[in-house]
Amino acid sequence: MKMKAAVLGATGMVGQRFVKMLSENDWFDIECIAASKRTAGTRYGDNDLGFEYPDDILDMxxxxxxxxxxxxxxxxxxxxxxxxDVAGQVEAELAEKIAVSTNSAAHRMDADVPLLIPEVNPEHLGLIDLQRKKGWNGCLVTNPNCSTIMLVMTLKPLMDAFGIKDVKVATMQAVSGAGFTGVSSMAILDNVIPYIGKEEQKMEREPKKLLGSFSNDAVSFATFGMTALCTRVPVIDGHTESVFIELERDATEEEFTEALRSFRGIPQDRNLPSAPKRPIELRDIPQPRMHRDLGNGMSVTAGRIVKVAPRTFKYVTMGHNTIRGAVGASILNAELLKELEYL
Ligand SMILES: NC(=O)c1ccc[n+]([C@@H]2O[C@H](COP(=O)([O-])OP(=O)(O)OC[C@H]3O[C@@H](n4cnc5c(N)ncnc54)[C@H](OP(=O)(O)O)[C@@H]3O)[C@@H](O)[C@H]2O)c1
Incomplete structure (x- = not known):
C-alpha cells in the first residue's frame, strides 16, 4: 500500500520539485500540500509554479x-x-507522531538525528532508537546540504579504500540552490559571487558527521581536515566542485578511479525506486548541462582525476542540486526508512 505524504514548503523551489517527484513515485501518495500563511487557502495551481502537474494536484x-x-x-x-528558522519547531512536533524526511538544516547536527545519504551511512539510522526512547512514535531524518552530498558521495569510497587526511574544495553552485526568489538576475548574470552565506560552515562540518562511525547510540565524527570555499555561478541547476584531497595511503590514478567507479550501496542492492544504478558516473569533463540528469538526477558525476603528488589528487564532482542535493535525496532517505521498516 502507498504511504500517505505531506509536502511542507510546497510552493518553494525545493517543495515544488517534491510535489513533482512524489506525484510520480510508486511508494507515496500526496495527501497534503502545505506552505506559509501567505499562500495557505489558495489552490496549488494558482501559485507561480515551475513544473506541470496532474489536475488533482493542481486542484489541492x-x-x-x-x-x-x-x-x-x-x-x-x-x-x-x-x-x-521555521523548520526546527514544526518538524520536531510532527516527528512525535509521524516520520519526517527533511531538507532543512535545522536538525542536521542534532546528536539523535541521522544526517543521511543512503549509500554512505545507512547504519546511522540506529539513532532513531534514541528518538523512540524520548517518546517519539515517528522519526526525523535529514539529508545534508546540497553541495555536501556531491562531495561526500565521492569521499566515501575514497575513505574506505585509502583513508582521508585532508580535503579542500571550491564549489561553483547553481542559482536554484538559493531558492525561488533567491539571487536577483542583476546580481548573477555576467557574474560570479564567491560568497554564499553559512554554506562553507555546513560543508566543513557535515562531511565529518556523515563519514563518522556509529556505535553505542552515537556518531563519532571523522577527523580529516576539511576546508571549503563556496561560489555562486550563473548555472540554473547543478553544483560543480573542484576537490583537492590528501589520502592516508597512496594509490595510482587507476586505483583511485576504480574506487569511485565501483561504489555501490544499500539503495542499489535493494533496488530502491529512486536509486541510480551507478551512484557515481565517471566522465572526462563533468559539466552541469551535460551530466546533471544522469541517473534521473540521482547520480553524481566525477572526472578530471589527476594525481599531483604522492597520496594527493585533484578531481571534479558535479550533481543536480535540487534532485540528488535535495528532493531526490530526501525521497531516497524515506524509501530506505520504509525498506528497513522504520516506517
Ligand atoms: N534550493 C536548493 O537547492 C536546496 C538544496 C538543499 C536544501 N535546501 C533547503 O530546503 C529549504 C527550502 O529551500 P527553497 O530553496 O525551496 O526555499 P524557497 O524557494 O524560498 O521556499 C520556501 C518555502 O517555505 C515556505 N515558507 C516560508 N516561510 C514559511 C513559514 N513561516 N511557515 C511555513 N512555510 C513557510 C514558503 O511558502 P510560501 O510560498 O507560502 O511563502 C515556500 O513554500 C531550505 O531550508 C533550504 O536551505 C535547498
Whole structure:
C-alpha cells in the first residue's frame, strides 16, 4: 500500500520539485500540500509554479504548515522543504507522531538525528532508537546540504579504500540552490559571487558527521581536515566542485578511479525506486548541462582525476542540486526508512 505524504514548503523551489517527484513515485501518495500563511487557502495551481502537474494536484488547497495538519489529514510521512528558522519547531512536533524526511538544516547536527545519504551511512539510522526512547512514535531524518552530498558521495569510497587526511574544495553552485526568489538576475548574470552565506560552515562540518562511525547510540565524527570555499555561478541547476584531497595511503590514478567507479550501496542492492544504478558516473569533463540528469538526477558525476603528488589528487564532482542535493535525496532517505521498516 502507498504511504500517505505531506509536502511542507510546497510552493518553494525545493517543495515544488517534491510535489513533482512524489506525484510520480510508486511508494507515496500526496495527501497534503502545505506552505506559509501567505499562500495557505489558495489552490496549488494558482501559485507561480515551475513544473506541470496532474489536475488533482493542481486542484489541492494549500494548508498552513503546523502540527495541526495531523488533525485534518491522515499522513504517514512529511517531506519538508521549509526554511531552517521555521523548520526546527514544526518538524520536531510532527516527528512525535509521524516520520519526517527533511531538507532543512535545522536538525542536521542534532546528536539523535541521522544526517543521511543512503549509500554512505545507512547504519546511522540506529539513532532513531534514541528518538523512540524520548517518546517519539515517528522519526526525523535529514539529508545534508546540497553541495555536501556531491562531495561526500565521492569521499566515501575514497575513505574506505585509502583513508582521508585532508580535503579542500571550491564549489561553483547553481542559482536554484538559493531558492525561488533567491539571487536577483542583476546580481548573477555576467557574474560570479564567491560568497554564499553559512554554506562553507555546513560543508566543513557535515562531511565529518556523515563519514563518522556509529556505535553505542552515537556518531563519532571523522577527523580529516576539511576546508571549503563556496561560489555562486550563473548555472540554473547543478553544483560543480573542484576537490583537492590528501589520502592516508597512496594509490595510482587507476586505483583511485576504480574506487569511485565501483561504489555501490544499500539503495542499489535493494533496488530502491529512486536509486541510480551507478551512484557515481565517471566522465572526462563533468559539466552541469551535460551530466546533471544522469541517473534521473540521482547520480553524481566525477572526472578530471589527476594525481599531483604522492597520496594527493585533484578531481571534479558535479550533481543536480535540487534532485540528488535535495528532493531526490530526501525521497531516497524515506524509501530506505520504509525498506528497513522504520516506517
Ligand atoms: N534550493 C536548493 O537547492 C536546496 C538544496 C538543499 C536544501 N535546501 C533547503 O530546503 C529549504 C527550502 O529551500 P527553497 O530553496 O525551496 O526555499 P524557497 O524557494 O524560498 O521556499 C520556501 C518555502 O517555505 C515556505 N515558507 C516560508 N516561510 C514559511 C513559514 N513561516 N511557515 C511555513 N512555510 C513557510 C514558503 O511558502 P510560501 O510560498 O507560502 O511563502 C515556500 O513554500 C531550505 O531550508 C533550504 O536551505 C535547498
Amino acid at each position: 488547497t494549500i494548508a498552513e504548515t503546523s502540527k495541526n495538519i495531523l488533525k485534518e489529514y491522515d499522513i504517514d510521512i512529511a517531506f519538508s522543504a521549509l526554511p531552517a
